[in-house]
Amino acid sequence: xxxxxxxxxxxxxxxxxxxxxxxxxxxxxxxxxxxxxxxxxxxxxxxxxxxxxxxxxxxxxxxxxxxxxxxxxxxxxxxxxxxxxxxxxxxxxxxxxxxxxxxxxxxxxxxxxxxxxxxxxxxxxxxxxxxxxxxxxxxxxxxxxxxxxxxxxxxxxxxxxxxxxxxxxxxxxxxxxxxxxxxxxxxxxxxxxxxxxxxx
Amino acid sequence: xxxxxxxxxxxxxxxxxxxxxxxxxxxxxxxxxxxxxxxxxxxxxxxxxxxxxxxxxxxxxxxxxxxxxxxxxxxxxxxxxxxxxxxxxxxxxxxxxxxxxxxxxxxxxxxxxxxxxxxxxxxxxxxxxxxxxxxxxxxxxxxxxxxxxxxxxxxxxxxxxxxxxxxxxxxxxxxxxxxxxxxxxxxxxxxxxxxxxxxx
Amino acid sequence: xxxxxxxxxxxxxxxxxxxxxxxxxxxxxxxxxxxxxxxxxxxxxxxxxxxxxxxxxxxxxxxxxxxxxxxxxxxxxxxxxxxxxxxxxxxxxxxxxxxxxxxxxxxxxxxxxxxxxxxxxxxxxxxxxxxxxxxxxxxxxxxxxxxxxxxxxxxxxxxxxxxxxxxxxxxxxxxxxxxxxxxxxxxxxxxxxxxxxxxx
Amino acid sequence: xxxxxxxxxxxxxxxxxxxxxxxxxxxxxxxxxxxxxxxxxxxxxxxxxxxxxxxxxxxxxxxxxxxxxxxxxxxxxxxxxxxxxxxxxxxxxxxxxxxxxxxxxxxxxxxxxxxxxxxxxxxxxxxxxxxxxxxxxxxxxxxxxxxxxxxxxxxxxxxxxxxxxxxxxxxxxxxxxxxxxxxxxxxxxxxxxxxxxxxx
DNA sequence: AATGAATGAGTTTTCATTCAT
DNA sequence: AATGAATGAAAACTCATTCAT
Numbered sequence: 001x002x003x004x005x006x007x008x009x010x011x012x013x014x015x016x017x018x019x020x021x022x023x024x025x026x027x028x029x030x031x032x033x034x035x036x037x038x039x040x041x042x043x044x045x046x047x048x049x050x051x052x053x054x055x056x057x058x059x060x061x062x063x064x065x066x067x068x069x070x071x072x073x074x075x076x077x078x079x080x081x082x083x084x085x086x087x088x089x090x091x092x093x094x095x096x097x098x099x100x101x102x103x104x105x106x107x108x109x110x111x112x113x114x115x116x117x118x119x120x121x122x123x124x125x126x127x128x129x130x131x132x133x134x135x136x137x138x139x140x141x142x143x144x145x146x147x148x149x150x151x152x153x154x155x156x157x158x159x160x161x162x163x164x165x166x167x168x169x170x171x172x173x174x175x176x177x178x179x180x181x182x183x184x185x186x187x188x189x190x191x192x193x194x195x196x197x198x199x200x
Numbered sequence: 201x202x203x204x205x206x207x208x209x210x211x212x213x214x215x216x217x218x219x220x221x222x223x224x225x226x227x228x229x230x231x232x233x234x235x236x237x238x239x240x241x242x243x244x245x246x247x248x249x250x251x252x253x254x255x256x257x258x259x260x261x262x263x264x265x266x267x268x269x270x271x272x273x274x275x276x277x278x279x280x281x282x283x284x285x286x287x288x289x290x291x292x293x294x295x296x297x298x299x300x301x302x303x304x305x306x307x308x309x310x311x312x313x314x315x316x317x318x319x320x321x322x323x324x325x326x327x328x329x330x331x332x333x334x335x336x337x338x339x340x341x342x343x344x345x346x347x348x349x350x351x352x353x354x355x356x357x358x359x360x361x362x363x364x365x366x367x368x369x370x371x372x373x374x375x376x377x378x379x380x381x382x383x384x385x386x387x388x389x390x391x392x393x394x395x396x397x398x399x400x
Numbered sequence: 401x402x403x404x405x406x407x408x409x410x411x412x413x414x415x416x417x418x419x420x421x422x423x424x425x426x427x428x429x430x431x432x433x434x435x436x437x438x439x440x441x442x443x444x445x446x447x448x449x450x451x452x453x454x455x456x457x458x459x460x461x462x463x464x465x466x467x468x469x470x471x472x473x474x475x476x477x478x479x480x481x482x483x484x485x486x487x488x489x490x491x492x493x494x495x496x497x498x499x500x501x502x503x504x505x506x507x508x509x510x511x512x513x514x515x516x517x518x519x520x521x522x523x524x525x526x527x528x529x530x531x532x533x534x535x536x537x538x539x540x541x542x543x544x545x546x547x548x549x550x551x552x553x554x555x556x557x558x559x560x561x562x563x564x565x566x567x568x569x570x571x572x573x574x575x576x577x578x579x580x581x582x583x584x585x586x587x588x589x590x591x592x593x594x595x596x597x598x599x600x
Numbered sequence: 601x602x603x604x605x606x607x608x609x610x611x612x613x614x615x616x617x618x619x620x621x622x623x624x625x626x627x628x629x630x631x632x633x634x635x636x637x638x639x640x641x642x643x644x645x646x647x648x649x650x651x652x653x654x655x656x657x658x659x660x661x662x663x664x665x666x667x668x669x670x671x672x673x674x675x676x677x678x679x680x681x682x683x684x685x686x687x688x689x690x691x692x693x694x695x696x697x698x699x700x701x702x703x704x705x706x707x708x709x710x711x712x713x714x715x716x717x718x719x720x721x722x723x724x725x726x727x728x729x730x731x732x733x734x735x736x737x738x739x740x741x742x743x744x745x746x747x748x749x750x751x752x753x754x755x756x757x758x759x760x761x762x763x764x765x766x767x768x769x770x771x772x773x774x775x776x777x778x779x780x781x782x783x784x785x786x787x788x789x790x791x792x793x794x795x796x797x798x799x800x
Numbered sequence: 801a802a803t804g805a806a807t808g809a810g811t812t813t814t815c816a817t818t819c820a821t
Numbered sequence: 822a823a824t825g826a827a828t829g830a831a832a833a834c835t836c837a838t839t840c841a842t
Contacts, residue, residue, distance in 0.1 A: 009825085027315050030230035034812060047827050049813065111311050114371070115227050154379065157387050160372060161365055168364040171314070179354065187357050195395030212801095234837060246839075247802045255837065409804085427715050430630035434833060447806050449834065511711050514771070515627050554779065557787050564768040565761055571714070572760060579754065587757050595795030612822095634816060646818075647823045655816065 013051055016041055018104075021062045025104035029059055029112050056121055059108070066105035067128055070098050074135055084143030085193065091136065092166055092192070093185045099170045100181035106170035136163060140196075149196050162192055213251055216241055218304075221262045225304035229259060229312050256321055259308070266305035267328055270298050278335055284343030285393065291336065292366055292392070293385045299370045300381035306370035336363060340396075349396050362392055413451055416441055418504075421462045425504035429459055429512050456521055459508070466505035467528055470498050478535055484543030485593065491536065492566055492592070493585045499570045500581035506570035536563060540596075549596050562592055613651055616641055618704075621662045625704035629659060629712050656721055659708070666705035667728055670698050678735055684743030685793065691736065692766055692792070693785045699770045700781035706770035736763060740796075749796050762792055 019041045023032050034055050038045040052058050077090040099106050109125075117126040136159050143149035149158075165188060173181065220237045227236070234255050235245040252258050277290040299306050309325075317326035336359050343349035349358075365388065373381065419441045423432050434455050435445040452458050477490040499506050509525075517526040536559050543549035549558075565588065573581065620637045627636070634655050635645040652658050673694040682690060699706050709725075717726035736759050743749035749758075765788060773781065 012826090028228070028230060028312070030228060031315060033810085035810095043826090044828060045812080046814075046829070049815095050826060055812070112228070115231065153387050153391065157379070157384060158391070160369070161388060161391060164368040165361060165365050168368050169360070172360060179357070184357060187353050188361060191353065191358070191361055191395035195391035233835085243801090244803055245837080246804075249838070249840095250801060412805090428628070428630060428712070430628060431715060433831085435831095443805090444807060445832095446808070446834075446836085449836095450805060455833070512628070515631065553787050553791065557779070557784060558791070560769070560772060561765060561788060561791060565765050568764040568768050569760070579757070584757060587753050588761060591753065591758070591761060591795035593795075595791035633814085643822090644824060645816080646825075649817070649819095650822060 016048070016051055017058060017062055017065070020058045021102075021104035021108065024059065024062070025107040029108060029116075059112075059116075060122065062105050063109055063113070063122075063125060066098070066102040066109065067125075069102070071128075071131070073098065078135055084139050084146060084148050085197075087139045088143070088162075088193070089189055091139065092162075092189045093182070095166045096169070096181040096185035096188075099167075099173055100175055103170055103173060103175065106167065110167055110170060132163070133159065143196075147198055150198050153196065158196055162196075165192065216248070216251055217258060217262055217265075220258045221302075221304035221308065224259065224262070225307040229308060229316075259312075259316075260322065262305050263309055263313070263322075263325065266298070266302040266309065267325075269302070270294075271328075271331070273298065274335060284339050284346060284348050285397075287339045288343070288362075288393070289389055291339065292362075292389045293382070295366045296369070296381040296385035296388075299367075299373050300375055303370055303373060303375065306367065310367055310370060332363070333359065343396075347398055350398050353396065358396055362396075365392065416448065416451055417458060417462055417465075420458045421502075421504035421508065424459065424462070425507040429508065429516075459512075459516075460522065462505050463509055463513070463522075463525065466498070466502040466509060467525075469502070471528075471531070473498065474535055484539050484546060484548050485597075487539045488543065488562075488593070489589055491539065492562075492589045493582070495566045496569070496581040496585035496588070499567075499573055500575055503570055503573060503575065506567065510567055510570060532563070533559065543596075547598060550598050553596065558596055562596075565592065616648070616651055617658060617662055617665075620658045621702075621704035621708065624659065624662070625707040629708060629716075659712075659716075660722065662705050663709055663713070663722075663725065666698070666702040666709065667725075669702070670695075671728075671731070673698065674735060684739050684746060684748050685797075687739045688743070688762075688793070689789055691739065692762075692789045693782070695766045696769070696781040696785035696788075699767075699773050700775060703770055703773060703775065706767065710767055710770060732763070733759065743796075747798055750798050753796065758796055762796075765792065 016037075020037045023037050023040055027036070033045075034048060035045040037055075037058075038048050041048070048058075052061070073094040074091065077087065077094055080087075080090070082090060113122075113125045113128075116122040137155065140149060140155050140158055140162075144151050144155060169184065169188075173184070175181070179187075216237075219241045223232050223237050223240055233245075234248060237258075238245040238248050241248070248258075252261075273294040274291065277287065277294055280287075280290070282290060313322075313325045313328075316322040337355065340349060340355050340358055340362075344351050344355060369384065369388075373384070375381070379387075416437075420437045423437050423440055427436070433445075434448060437455075437458075438445040438448050441448070448458075452461070473494040474491065477487065477494055480487075480490070482490060513522075513525045513528075516522040537555065540549060540555050540558055540562075544551050544555060569584065569588075573584065575581070579587075616637075619641045620632075623632050623637050623640055633645075634648060637658075638645040638648050641648070648658075652661075674691065677687065677690040677694055680687075680690070713722075713725045713728075716722040737755065740749060740755050740758055740762075744751050744755060769784065769788075773784070775781075779787075
C-alpha cells in the first residue's frame, strides 16, 4: 500500500458508489430499492448503512463527485482564453469525456436533478445550471459577436440545442461500443459547428 | 353520447389525466404519490379510484394517448411521399406540435419509457422505439443516397443527434413562452439541416 | 351529533392517543413499538399513520395536552391569592387530580422528559421545569417568610421533596384503587404539612 | 490475582460498566445504543463484546451489583435490632449512601425495573420489591404499634411516600453538589419524621 | 362521485451482534 | 484487546389500493 494508494475504506466506498450509480441510472433513483443496490454489491441492505448514512447520501455523493470533476474540466477550458469555436469544441469534447467516465452519474443528473433540486438536501444542484448556462451562452455570444456563429438564431435556443444534444448522449452511450467517446464527440461537433457557423 | 356532446365522465377523466400528467412530469412517476395527484385535482386519494383502476393505468392512458396521436401524425407524413429534406422537416415540425399539445406526456415518455418497458404492463412502449428509429433512419439514408445529406457521418449517430435534440425540448418547453413551438421547430430545423446537409 | 360533540375525527384521535399513552407508560416510550400500539388499538401499524405523522408526534401530543391542562390548573391556583399553606394544599390537590385524569401522560413525562428535552423536537418540554420550580419555590419561600414553614431546611431540597413525592405517585396510582386521588392527596398533604410546618 | 491487586481485566470491566451506567441513566436503556457506550469508552461498538456478552448483560451486571450492595446494607440495618425511628433513620441514611455510590444504577433501576422485570432475563429484579416493601412496612408498622408513628395514615401510603421521596432523589443528585448525600439524608429524614411522628 | 378509514405489502433505516484479522 | 466490515432481525414509515358509507 503505497502513499499514492487511497485507503481501503475510500476504495470500497467508491466501488459501492459505482454500483449504486449504475443501478440508479438503469432503474431511476426512486424505483431503485436499497436492497437492489445491496444485491448488486453482494451484501445485505442493512450493510450499506455501515458505509453511507442513507440512500440520499449515496445519490448526493455520486452527483457531487461528478459535478466537481466536471467543473474542474470546464473551468480549465474557460480559463484557457481560446476563441469561441475552439472553446465550444473543447467544451463538447470534455463533456463527452465526462460521459465516458461518469456515464451513470451524468444520466442520473439529467433525469433527476430538476425535481431533486426542489428538496433542501439537493438544493446545491440548482447552482450548476446557471453556471452552465453562463459558460455556454458566453461562448456562443462571443462567437456571434466575432461573426463566427450565425446571428439569425436565438442564442438561448442554440444553447439548449447544443446542451441537450451533448448530454442526452449519456442515456445511450456505453463505453466499449462501436464508437469511442472521442469519435462521437468529433462527429457531434462537426454537425453542431456546421449547424451554427456562418456560411462564407 | 353523441359526437357533439362527449359524456361528462370522459371530460372529467381527461381533466384528471392532464393533472396527473403534469405532476408525473414535474416530480417523476415513481416519486409522485397518488395523494399528490388527488391534491392537485382537489379530491382525496381514494376518490381517484372511482375514475381509474390504478396509478399505472393513469400512466398507461397518458402515454398511449400521446403515442397514438404521434403515430397518426408520423404515418401521415411518411405516407405523403415527400423527399428526404421535406420529410425530415415535417417530422421535426410534427414532433414539436406534439410537444406543444402533450408536453407532460412527452416528458414522461422521455424519462420513464426505458425502464418502464421492462415491465410486462408497459412492454408495448418498447414497440415505438424501432418504429421510430426506422422512420428517421430511412429518411436520413434516403437523404444520403440522394446526396442531400452528408455521407461522412455515421447515420445512426445523426439519428440519435436529431432525435434527442428534438424530444428533449419537452423537458423545458412551456406553451406561452417567448417562442411558439412552430418558431422553435423552424430554428431547430434550420440548425439541423445546416448541420447535416452537404455543402454545395 | 350536537354542537357540543367533538367531531368524530377528534374523538378517534383522542381514543388512539389514550391507548398509546397507556402503552408508553407501561413499557417505556422507546421500548414501545408502533405495532404494539396498533395491536392495542385493534388496527395495523401502518394505519396509525393515517391519524398521526409519527410515533414522536403521538408522544408530543400526549405530553402537550397534559402540560397545557396542568398549567391551566396551576395558573388558576396561583392567581387566586391564597396564603402559602392553602396554595401548597391547592397545588398538591390539583396535581393529584391531574394524575387521576392523565395518569399515563404524567408517568411518561416523569420518566422521559429529561432526556427528551435534549432533542429539538421536544425542546419545549424544558420550559415547564423552571416555571414549575418557580411556582412551588415562591410558595415555599412565602411560607417561610410568614413563619408558616420551617426555616431550618434548604428550601430547594424541600421543593424537590414535595415535587417528587407528589408526581412519582403517577407511577403506581391506578384509578379505581383502594383510595381515591382526593384521599391520597389528603393524606400526602397531611404528611407534607406536618413535615415542613413550624411547631408551636 | 491477590486481594491487593485485582486483575486488570476486572478493573477495565468496572470502568466500562461505570461508563455504560452513566449513559444508560442519561439516555434511558432502550434509547442507548451500544455504539454510544463504545464512543463514551473510546472504542468501537464491536470491541465491547470482548468484555461483555451483550448489552443486556451489562445492564444486568450494573443492576445486580447495586442491589447486592444495597441488600447487604439493609440486612445489616434490619439485623441490628434498633427501634422503629432509628431503623427508619438508618434505612434512609443508607439509601442516600447508595445513591451517592451507585447514582446511575439507582436511576436506571427506578426508571426501568418495572418493565424490565417482565422479561425472564430480569425476572430476578422483581424479587427486590416485596423484600423492600416488607422491610419498610414492618418498620412503619412497628412504629405505629409503639405509638411513635401516626396511626391516622394508611401505612401503605406512608411506605410509598417515604420510598419515593428517598429514591427519586437519584434522578437529580450529583456527587459534589451543594449538599453532601449525608446532609440531604439528614434534612429529608427531618421532614419525614416530622411528617409521620405522633405529636406529643 | 367522493370521503374517511383502513389494509398490507414493501421500503428505508436501525442496531445488537458476530467474526476474521 | 481492539478493529472494520459485515449480518439479520426488527423497527418506523410509506403508499397504492380497498371499501362501506
